[in-house]
Amino acid sequence: MNAIDKNLHTEAQQTISGRLAEFALGLAYEDIPERVRERARHLLLDAIGIAYASRGYQFARATMDALVSLGAGTSPVIGGGRTLGARDAAIMNGVLAHGLDYDDTHSRGVIHATVSSFPLALALADQTKASGRDFLTAYVAAMETSTRLGAVAKGGFHQVGFHPTGLIGVFGATLAASRLLGLDREQSVMAQGVALSMAGGSLEFLEDGAWTKRLHPGWAASSAITAATLAKYGFIGPRAAYEGRFGLYAAYLGAQSGAADLSLATDALGGEWQIEEVAIKPIPACHFTHAAADAAIALSRASKFDAKAIRSVEVLVPAEVVKTVCEPEANKRRPANSYDAQFSIPYIVATGLLRGRFTLDELEPAAMADREVLSLAERVHHKIDAASTFPRHYTGEVIVTLESGEILRHREAINRGSADRPLSNTEIVGKYLDNACRTLTRDRAERVCTAVLGLDRAEAADLANILSQPVRSAGSIS
Incomplete structure (x- = not known):
């Protein structure tokens, strides 16, 4: 390593972007405790069940029709074949997994992290022919970083009109993309800087029930693919994506930025697992x-x-x-x-x-x-x-x-499904089956369940193939 490279490496390590890159790129499957891997598989299963249930709704059909009109590809769409490119498939799968507002939430980060992390991992693990273990590890890396980045704001984003699921989800997804696309540490720092200009998500949908919230996590995943790919080919982004004068928290929190705690972005990273703090929703509402x-x-x-x-x-x-x-x-x-x-x-x-x-x-x-x-x-x-x-x-x-x-x-005093009052894995499987069987036969839903929970022992493409098989025709639900 020459002097310039050493300086860049040291600078990257000193920024939050650098420390997150070190974690995401260095995380090994074996570093993740089995209890965390098991919970991660069940979080994926929960999101997939919701995605199947969403297939019968008008918002899902409108989104799919729009994305098909933009161009074709071969990436997997849950219940919809292999008809879209990777970025559009990530958008579609995010819409499906988040569309019923029934997906998991990290309480301190106030973020639905799975619905950006999972569509990103599914699209790129399939594209890069990754193993199921690589898929799961990339998903965990995204979850551990997005949840911490959300927690920094201490609930402040909602107070100023931003939806953390889209705003923050792009960064965790970018770190997972950096890993799956084989970026090095410096490129991953650049990718996070590029993602800063792609982060967004307005709460204006609250005024009239607009569909835009459903778009936020998939857009974050799609933007992450763009950011990481640009960085892989040498595109330069700002280094201080989070702590900079016009970085994430200063730009998006405004007067609330003084309450942000930047130390939470990397606190106990790789030692304490935020996946264990993720709450599963027992009812389909905020x-x-x-x-x-x-x-x-x-x-x-x-x-x-x-x-x-x-x-x-x-x-x-x-x-x-x-x-x-x-x-x-x-x-x-x-x-x-x-x-x-x-x-x-x-x-x-x-x-x-x-x-x-x-x-x-x-x-x-x-x-x-x-x-x-x-x-x-x-x-x-x-x-x-x-x-x-x-x-x-x-x-x-x-x-x-x-x-x-x-x-x-x-x-x-403690909401059901939270980390201090969690749903059991058996209850999560039951919720998955209730949702998936809205568009799948019971037999097929159980086969998907087996594939998801056995992800570590298979190739990512195996899961992608079973998930992308078209579902039976569903009636129009508004």
Whole structure:
């Protein structure tokens, strides 16, 4: 190594980009504890089940039609054959895995990291003829870096209107792409700098239920392929992608940047595994609503409410989630579409109290037009939860005041599915089968499950081939 190379190497090591590159490129399959590898396989399985369920929805068909019109290729699309190029396949698979807002969340990072990490790994592991072990290791590298980068902001991105899943997902995906495309340390630093100019994801969809949120993780994965490929061929990007004067946190957090803790980007990297902190969703709605939903369902099962007997409902929520799931109040009380409903404390709590459940069926047009539920949603109000432990837990408490004056309440201090109250692997398989069997036969769903959980013992192309087999025709779901 000559003097110039040594200086570049030292500089790269001193930046966050350099340290993340060292980790992602140096991570060996054997470095990952078996319990982490097992959980990683189950996180992949969860995302794949959601992707199959999404195939029946209008947003999935519109996205596929648009991407096919842009050009053909041979990369795998879940349930859709090998009809797109790698970057467009990554977009499509991200839309499918994130489209129902039923995918996993890293609580401290407030990020759906799997749905950018997985589409990237699937596209490039297939393209580079990687082994299943290489696929899994690249996925873990992406997850460990994206989650930490999200945690740096301490929930600040949501407060200024950015969606961390797209904004941050591009960086973890770029590190996985660097690994799968064979970049060296310096090239990986450049790739992260290039990704800085590709990062984005607006929360404006919250105002009218637009589909753009569904696009964010796949766009991050697609951009990562572009960034890493440019860097591989010598394209120069800024070195201080994260800590620079106009780096990620300064540019996107604005006044909130002073609260960011840059040390969290590399804290215990390779020693503590953030995959173990990832929460699996037990219900198909924004993770911020889960504790309140479960509290409402618990009250319903204990009391079997008549809507007319309820005078008012107060829901205690963390201050940090109000902008996302409580405002604007008019949209939340009368959701115009499934996305409005999934991000609505009033609708979800009213449904939980009256129906004792919240499933994908509660996102159908008939359910969202239920007059009894909508009437109760008008009587649901939120209040800041002073005892919240957000973002470690997405707390929720529901307090029901009856016309008789009786007050009933239930609190969920730790949201179900979180790291401190995780779903078991058996429960994750059950959720996968429920979702996958919406478009697959039970036999085929079980064969996919076996392939995913046996990924370490196969080639990445084996999984890509079984996932890309077309699904049966599905009806039109809005």
